[in-house]
Amino acid sequence: MLEISGLGHAYGTHRVLEGIDLKVGEGELVTIVGPSGCGKSTLLRCIAGLVPPTEGKVVLKGAPIDGVPDDLAVVFQDYSRSLLPWLTVRDNVALPLRRRGLGKAERRAQAVKALASVGLEDAAGKYPWQLSGGMQQRVSIARALAYKPTLMLMDEPFGSVDAQTREDLEDLVLQVHRAEGMTILLVTHDIDESVYLGDRVVVLARNPGRVRDELPVTLPAGRDQIGTRADAEFVRLRAEVGRLVRGVVKDSEPPDATDAEDADAEAVATAVEEPAKK
Numbered sequence: 672m673l674e675i676s677g678l679g680h681a682y683g684t685h686r687v688l689e690g691i692d693l694k695v696g697e698g699e700l701v702t703i704v705g706p707s708g709c710g711k712s713t714l715l716r717c718i719a720g721l722v723p724p725t726e727g728k729v730v731l732k733g734a735p736i737d738g739v740p741d742d743l744a745v746v747f748q749d750y751s752r753s754l755l756p757w758l759t760v761r762d763n764v765a766l767p768l769r770r771r772g773l774g775k776a777e778r779r780a781q782a783v784k785a786l787a788s789v790g791l792e793d794a795a796g797k798y799p800w801q802l803s804g805g806m807q808q809r810v811s812i813a814r815a816l817a818y819k820p821t822l823m824l825m826d827e828p829f830g831s832v833d834a835q836t837r838e839d840l841e842d843l844v845l846q847v848h849r850a851e852g853m854t855i856l857l858v859t860h861d862i863d864e865s866v867y868l869g870d871r872v873v874v875l876a877r878n879p880g881r882v883r884d885e886l887p888v889t890l891p892a893g894r895d896q897i898g899t900r901a902d903a904e905f906v907r908l909r910a911e912v913g914r915l916v917r918g919v920v921k922d923s924e925p926p927d928a929t930d931a932e933d934a935d936a937e938a939v940a941t942a943v944e945e946p947a948k949k
């Protein structure tokens with residue numbers, strides 16, 4: 672479904688990504704995690720056709736991406752800038768459906784259905800600024816769902832909401848992934864989240880950003896915030912992803928010097944050593 676090969680990107684002389692090879696299969700939910708500044712967002716923007724990579728290629732369903740593909744939806748962290756304040760919630764969700772060539776009544780009907788699937792049927796006639804942050808992000812997710820994209824890209828989608836809302840939205844994504852069989856590629860800097868959501872976790876290293884490792888998540892598909900996070904396999908995986916993000920490939924090996932000196936890596940190490948919060 673999605674095939675990235677030899678992808679590299681530089682902003683001027685600043686080399687951000689190098690030699691990224693990654694495949695995502697139909698119906699998979701793949702999470703990408705890595706230290707701050709390793710190029711996660713740049714990678715997602717290259718896949719979305721928003722930033723042309725300086726090397727390599729991205730192929731979606733057999734077609735090379737050289738602009739924003741029609742069959743893609745992106746959910747960004749900053750929901751306040753992704754919804755149009757002068758349109759109602761329903762019209763925000765219905766707007767991209769024009770590109771599908773649907774008539775007005777059908778666009779509205781699909782928007783209402785998608786809003787119901789994220790629990791916001793009662794908010795259809797409101798404006799985005801009348802909703803809480805978590806509700807606005809639900810609207811962004813509903814907009815992506817209504818569009819029925821081949822691939823949904825999510826860039827730190829829960830980075831701007833409180834912890835409880837974050838958990839609710841994580842479960843919402845799992846639910847729509849299961850119900851719709853949607854292929855999702857989600858970027859996060861949160862190690863626990865990468866394991867909780869992913870069928871597979873891709874860990875990036877930085878300077879330049881490259882794939883350090885990929886880990887299949889062998890947890891059962893039906894996940895829940897309390898039970899899954901207490902599962903021994905979850906605890907093992909989050910520790911392993913944490914070590915990879917930090918740059919320690921095996922317990923016996925010293926950490927990568929650049930990463931270990933970095934405050935972000937220390938924060939990651941602390942997060943790994945703390946017991947699971949949930």
Ligand SMILES: Nc1ncnc2c1ncn2[C@@H]1O[C@H](COP(=O)(O)OP(=O)(O)OP(=O)(O)O)[C@@H](O)[C@H]1O
Pocket residue numbers: 682685687705706707708709710711712713714860
């Ligand atoms: N438009 C741009 N122009 C120049 N440099 C950029 C641009 N966007 C990002 N960068 C730089 O590229 C590097 C990677 O940034 P990017 O946002 O892709 O990383 P990230 O892993 O998503 O970071 P974070 O986790 O902190 O959001 C950073 O050093 C950043 O300063």
